[in-house]
Amino acid sequence: MKLTCLLADDEPVLRYHLQKQLEDLWPELDEIISAANGDEAWTLIQELRPQVVFLDIRMPGLNGLEVAAKMQQAGLTANCRVVFLTAYDQYALEAFEREAMDYLLKPVDEKRLLKCINRLQQQLQQTRPQLVDLQQLQQLLHPMDNNLSGTTLTTTATRSPLKWLNALKGEDIHVIDIDRVLVFQAEDKYTRIITTDGDYLIRTSLKQLEQQLNPDQFRRIHRSSLIQLSAIEKITRSLTGQWLVTLRGIQKPLQISRRFADQFKQH
Structure with a gap:
């Protein structure tokens, strides 16, 4: 079976960097496609049915959690594994860990990515769908981001300044x-x-x-x-x-x- 991966992030430099890392660390991938926003990602997911999807939490249009929720509702997580890309601090990352959803902290560390790839490879051998409660996950993240739904940026009053x-x-x-x-x-x-x-x-x-x-x-x-x-x-x-x-x-x-x-x- 053809192994397809989708990368969705509105920052082209990060997409390029992550794609190069995946090409080096996961040569078994047959195709790596990219999307510049959540709406484009959702369209490509429906059309191409990738087995692995990397979703940035903050994107124009649909955000990463909303794309993942649509995938669940459409039954597309049964044969696909989702990884979130996030710049959140440690407190927010605990929310992901509590929900057993994989994530990568930006900028992506190569050792952490390799660990994620190994986990994905194991999960792809299983048929158990991902049934994470994404609404609960968004609520867990809510104190650190009051503006996740539908906007691309938050002000410095609602998130930590860029570092x-x-x-x-x-x-x-x-x-x-x-x-x-x-x-x-x-x-x-x-x-x-x-x-x-x-x-x-x-x-x-x-x-x-x-x-x-x-x-x-x-x-x-x-x-x-x-x-x-x-x-x-x-x-x-x-x-x-x-x-x-x-x-x-x-x-x-x-x-x-x-x-x-x-x-x-x-x-």
């Missing part, structure tokens, strides 16, 4: 600690991450990043730039009245637009 990012540098994927980031800069379809040791690219927009970052740590200075406040060396005003900010580690000053200048002016 790391998967980003591209050439052909390689790197896990970037937020504390290392000096500037997020919008560039065409990408956002450039300028750090103390080099530049990286992600496809998350500045607007999305701003909703996930700690506002006491990062501040917008321009429609195309977010900076780390602790990296500010000095703020000056040019002869033409333009406000400029100099960051430690970056030689060229960055422009502060009029719209955001007031919050940086010294009174």
